[in-house]
Every structure is written in C-alpha cells, then in structure tokens.
Amino acid sequence: MSLTKNKPTIVNLDGRTVFPGFIDPHNHVVLSSLFDQLLINVGFAKYKTKDQVKSFIKTTVAKTPAGQWLAFGFYDNLLQGGDWSMAEINEISTSHPIFILYVNGHVGAANSLAFSKADIPQNVGMLPGGGYFGRDNNGQLNGLIYNEPALMKFADLAVPKPSPELLEKAVVQYAKQAAASGLTTLHEPGTVKPQWVESLAKLSNFLPIRMSASFSSEAVEESKKYTSLGPANRARILPNSRFSLYGMKCWVDGSNQGETAAQSKPYLNTDKKGTLGYTQIQMTEICKKAKAADWTMLAHCQGDAAIEEYLNALEAVYGANPAMGLMRLEHATMVRQDQLERIKKLGYELTFMTDFVYLYGAAYRDSIFGPERAAFMVPCAAAHKAGLHYSVHSDNPAAGMPLSPLRHVQIQLMRQCVADGSVVGPDQRVDLDTALRAITINPSRHIGMEHMLGTLEQGKEADLTILEKDPFTTEVSVISAIKVSETWVAGQKVFG
Structure with a gap:
C-alpha cells in the first residue's frame, strides 16, 4: 500500500x-549515461576477442575522415585478450587520433597521433594525482595510459562535449x-x-x-x-x-x-x-x-x-x-x-x-x-x-x-x-x-x-x-x- x-x-x-x-x-x-552516447562500444558484451575489436576499429576508421578523433570504450583487457600498444593502434591508423578507454576506467591506450594531439612528450613524468604513461623495454612511451589525470588528457580531446539536451x-x-x-x-x-x-x-x-x-x-x-x-x-x-x-x-x-x-x-x-x-x-x-x-x-x-x-x-x-x-x-x-x-x-x-x-x-x-x-x-x-x-x-x-x-x-x-x-x-x-x-x-x-x-x-x-x-x-x-x-x-x- x-x-x-x-x-x-x-x-x-x-x-x-x-x-x-x-x-x-x-x-x-551521468558518466555511464554519457559514455553510452559518446564512446563507441567495443566491450566484451559485443566483441569476445581483441581480434574482433581490431576488425571493428579498422572498419570504423575506413568510414571516418582523416584527422577526426575516434574514442572507443568498455574494452576489457582481461576478458578480450590483453593490452593495446601504440604500435598496434598505429597499424590500424596513423592519420586518425585513436583513444581506447578500458572498462575499468583507470587504463587506456592511444596511438602516436593521439599522444601528439594530447601534447604528451617522451620525457613526461608522473602527473599530479597519480597519472602516468606506460613505457617499453627501451624506455619509450608504449601507448598505455594510467589513471584519471593522464586519461583526461586524451578524453578531453577525444570525447565530444555533451550539450545540455x-x-x-x-x-x-x-x-x-x-x-x-x-x-x-x-x-x-x-x-x-x-x-x-x-x-x-x-x-x-x-x-x-x-x-x-x-x-x-x-x-x-x-x-x-x-x-x-x-x-x-x-x-x-x-x-x-x-x-x-x-x-x-x-x-x-x-x-x-x-x-x-x-x-x-x-x-x-x-x-x-x-x-x-x-x-x-x-x-x-x-x-x-x-x-x-x-x-x-x-x-x-x-x-x-x-x-x-x-x-x-x-x-x-x-x-x-x-x-x-x-x-x-x-x-x-x-x-x-x-x-x-x-x-x-x-x-x-x-x-x-x-x-x-x-x-x-x-x-x-x-x-x-x-x-x-x-x-x-x-x-x-x-x-x-x-x-x-x-x-x-x-x-x-x-x-x-x-x-x-x-x-x-x-x-x-x-x-x-x-x-x-x-x-x-x-x-x-x-x-x-x-x-x-x-x-x-x-x-x-x-x-x-x-x-x-x-x-x-x-x-x-x-x-x-x-x-x-x-x-x-x-x-x-x-x-x-x-x-x-x-x-x-x-x-x-x-x-x-
């Protein structure tokens, strides 16, 4: 009653x-609502393997004008097949800045053009608040992005600003x-x-x-x-x-x-x-x-x-x-x-x-x-x-x-x-x-x-x-x- x-x-x-x-x-x-609208979903519910995700991203790139940001979300490194590298994403495209946000919300990856657009130099250190970037065995940036302060450097550019409507x-x-x-x-x-x-x-x-x-x-x-x-x-x-x-x-x-x-x-x-x-x-x-x-x-x-x-x-x-x-x-x-x-x-x-x-x-x-x-x-x-x-x-x-x-x-x-x-x-x-x-x-x-x-x-x-x-x-x-x-x-x- x-x-x-x-x-x-x-x-x-x-x-x-x-x-x-x-x-x-x-x-x-609000974040979930906007991610559903503003990120391209490549999560486990849609694609079971990294190869399937890669194929989908390639198809998306082919339909997108060069220079335009592409922001993908919900990728699961544990369930779909491991981390992305800058080299892997560069193989897909070097003419589109590409950003991939993992489903855990604390890790992402991007290609070299995206790093350039985000103004991340090779000698970048730890950011205030604990943000940092992955490196390969030679000490070079490997495309991985860790924690919110670092991720926001890319998200602010890659994800369109939502209108009030x-x-x-x-x-x-x-x-x-x-x-x-x-x-x-x-x-x-x-x-x-x-x-x-x-x-x-x-x-x-x-x-x-x-x-x-x-x-x-x-x-x-x-x-x-x-x-x-x-x-x-x-x-x-x-x-x-x-x-x-x-x-x-x-x-x-x-x-x-x-x-x-x-x-x-x-x-x-x-x-x-x-x-x-x-x-x-x-x-x-x-x-x-x-x-x-x-x-x-x-x-x-x-x-x-x-x-x-x-x-x-x-x-x-x-x-x-x-x-x-x-x-x-x-x-x-x-x-x-x-x-x-x-x-x-x-x-x-x-x-x-x-x-x-x-x-x-x-x-x-x-x-x-x-x-x-x-x-x-x-x-x-x-x-x-x-x-x-x-x-x-x-x-x-x-x-x-x-x-x-x-x-x-x-x-x-x-x-x-x-x-x-x-x-x-x-x-x-x-x-x-x-x-x-x-x-x-x-x-x-x-x-x-x-x-x-x-x-x-x-x-x-x-x-x-x-x-x-x-x-x-x-x-x-x-x-x-x-x-x-x-x-x-x-x-x-x-x-x-």
Missing part, C-alpha cells in the same frame, strides 16, 4: 514479493534502465560536477529514480555552497527535488586489473606493487579540507596499501566514530583481515564491487594475485563477521555489465566466475538475508538516507521493488534471473 495525497493505493501482489527499493551506492549515473536525454534513458532493474536510488561518487547540480536537481523530478551524488575532492571550494542544506551526517537534499549530496570523494589508487592498484605485496610473478595517487601527507590534507568544508569522506581504494593510507588519514583527521557522519571505503577489493577489524573499530563502512569476483575472479587467482590472495578478494563474509554493514555496487560503467542488483546478490551467494565456472573464495559466501541487506538498508546508510529509505516501515518513503518470485524460495543459481515486476518511488509506480 502507498499513499497518494493521503489516499491509500492498494496493490495486490498476487504471489509476488515486495522489498525496499534497491539502492546502488556507487554508480556513475544530450545530457538530459542520456540521463533519462539510463534512469529508465535503472528503474527496470529494480533500482530506486543511485549514488554517483565524485563525477558530478558542481555546475551540473542545479540542472540535475530539476531533472530529478522527472526521473524514475532518486539521484544522490558526492563531489570530487578537487571541488571542495565549490561544494561549500551546499553545506547549508543540512548536517553532514544526512543527505543534503536540494529543495523541491529528488537529488541529494553526501560526502567528498577522492581516488587513492588505480585498478587491480591494470595492476595499478597499490598493494603491500607485489602482483603475481612481478616486482610491481601498483601506485598511490597521493603521499600520506597529501591524503591527510585532502581529508582536512573535506572536514573543514563539513563533508564526510569516501575514497576509491582497491589495494591494501591504498586502504592503509586512507585509513591513516581518516583516523588522523576525523577520528573514530565521527559524529559528523559515515566514512566510506569504495571497492576495498583487497582489504586485509586486520584492516576489516580496524574499519569496524573506527566505525567506518565499506562497499564492495561484486562483479570483480564474477568477471575477474579467475584472472585474479591465476595471473594477478595467486590463489591465496584471490580467495580473500571482496571478502563479504569476513566483513559481515567483523560486524561491518557493507553494501555492494555496480560502479557502472566500470564493469560494462547490464544493471542488475539481483546479480550482485547472486554473486555474494555463489562467488562463481563467468570465465570458467570456478568458485573463488567459497568461504566468503554469505546468506541471502545478508546479501539483500547489501542492496537495501546498508546502502541507505552509506548515502545518509537511512531515515528515508532502505526498509519497509511507517514514516519512510514508499520506495519499493516488487519481484515476480521470492528469492528465499528460488534456487540460488537463478536468483539473478528473477524478473522485476514493478518499481515504485515515493509511492508512485515508475516501472511495470
């Missing part, structure tokens, strides 16, 4: 099952896909620009979802105009909208798939440990500025060395159990047991990307970390046992997968890899109740909206997800296939 202008609406479930509206606490809504169209289309998957609220971490806020707030009233966002730590000064909307421990909702703000985001390291995430031990069969985006002093300063601006913090940290640096900064600046709100660790893929215990002691929380297990568990085991370390990747059971109320998320567009919160539930229950059907870390499976909390009540806390969302109880918003079948009576291996029957936001049916 929902209330519309104080009049109850009775819905007969007819054997269906109703849940609190599903929440994705780490989904780059295109931005609106793209977000509306993406929001409809989200509602159809049972999602009622999505949080965009760090990639919403301050100048977009007012227009997104207006647009939110016409979307079938709620939008939540955090600013990048680089926008700390611009963020201050919004702190008057409410206390830091709750979502700051823009007036007359379904758009809210919560927290300040930074990126502490890169990608495990690209072996750029910062680890305390080397990657398998290498001496590489990845790279940190900041020194400990710089990380602490970021936290100080966020606190002074009256924001909580969330940070991308994949490797255990990045997690350690971030925790050191949080503890030094915010202390344990800060009254001003919840501190979040994003992904925390390779978090250690001692770090889980420390996170609990400090009163912080974390959110896991389960698709890492589904898509890359076998690769983590066989070629990136080895069996022992891979078995503790995305350690849901250990986090639950430590008393942490973790959430799970998609990180779209980073996995290139269709929106499906029920897939994230099933992965928590099975931990089965799509590549070979093997199970990675069976000890880290959780029960269904725990898995469902990770897409409902727990993420509502992680975006400062526990008082409004996440449970079915009097006084909260009527955000509902109705499923055709009951997951508790469904075979675990097909939970992700349960159809979403209806999605409701604020007592209004938005899908079904």
